[in-house]
Amino acid sequence: MAPARRSVVDDSVTRTALLDATEALMLEEGYAAVTTRRLAQRAGVNNGLVYYYFGTMDGLYIALFRRGAERSLARLKEALQSPQPLWALWELTRDFSSNALTMEFIALANHRKAIRAEIGAYSRKFRMLQLEALSDVLAGYGLDPQRWPPASLLVLLSAVSRFLHIEDAFDVDIGHAELVAVIEREIRALEGERRPTEQDALAGSTG
């Protein structure tokens, strides 16, 4: 098992092609469409190479998840340094691109125990990063931490963006616009009108 574990480099062209093919297949047809044969066809290589590079299918999934999680982590750190971190965080969590793949991984984790721990660990890391960065910011906005604990508001933002995305997939949108309006009104009350900065624009196109 786990033959030829890649070094820290991880920059093989074939390896990257397999990860890209996995991501594309998961987004287009769901994780169930990801088979070694279809990957090989799409990446233009042989299916045996999946085992050479990743050992098992679980290894493949975890490698892909980490690649995406590390990218999101970088985007999160950028957002939290924005002059309007609440706005930046809200826009980041609402971003479709990272959400779609995450939903596939959540579904996958239902019966792939190996990646469940991986997702949990990164989720905790994300939450803690947000909490450390925003606790003081929210207090600075005059928010009573007893009445509105920072952690509760962060969970709320994540919950809403994730849920709206789920329902979108089912063509359900009753109340969505109203809820988004309420949330953005409350963010505006704390942080003022959204002012796109060069830094934000950069973070949006880079991350």
Place this chain on the structure above:
Amino acid sequence: MAPARRSVVDDSVTRTALLDATEALMLEEGYAAVTTRRLAQRAGVNNGLVYYYFGTMDGLYIALFRRGAERSLARLKEALQSPQPLWALWELTRDFSSNALTMEFIALANHRKAIRAEIGAYSRKFRMLQLEALSDVLAGYGLDPQRWPPASLLVLLSAVSRFLHIEDAFDVDIGHAELVAVIEREIRALEGERRPTEQDALAGSTG
């Protein structure tokens, strides 16, 4: 296809046993564990009977989803007639039993287009029922419908309960208790302290 479509009765012992086995397998091991062979083994019948009763695997899933959705619909209607409908709705959506199976169906719908429409239709039905029942109630509580549109609050409750359940599966609970406390405080402000009534107790054990 779809041989021997059951009549309105749907009360065959074997058919029910197959549905029960499907539900149990989905909850215990995820929908991927639901194969005709494992179903047959669990229900103590032959795997060919799946096709006799449901035509295809999709037919089986849809039949199970509808059975659960109709039960939930009945529970929702009861909850909305409670003297404290907000409390009753919150507790209903937080209930684990219906949530766990729903999550599996959401995952399943990612690559089973047939049941996607089914879930969407029922979701819209649920949302509209809640909206019709609670719009006047919320106005009666003195809530400004311009500032806090009923639909936005209903989506919020659904989003939070669903999201907390998802994260629970990954052993992530940072901020959960805080958010629940905030929500229940706000419900309390509108509807007063939770008073379990006989009707609520009945709905809890029946539905």
Place this chain on the structure above:
DNA sequence: GTCTATAGCTGGATAGAC
């Protein structure tokens, strides 16, 4: 209605040549 038997396919994974 329920069974046995099996066709027909697809998948994960491995061995070994180059």
Place this chain on the structure above:
DNA sequence: GTCTATCCAGCTATAGAC
């Protein structure tokens, strides 16, 4: 590193006996 070839398992679905 990449390939061919293959083993073996598991699945959906159907045919047909009872």
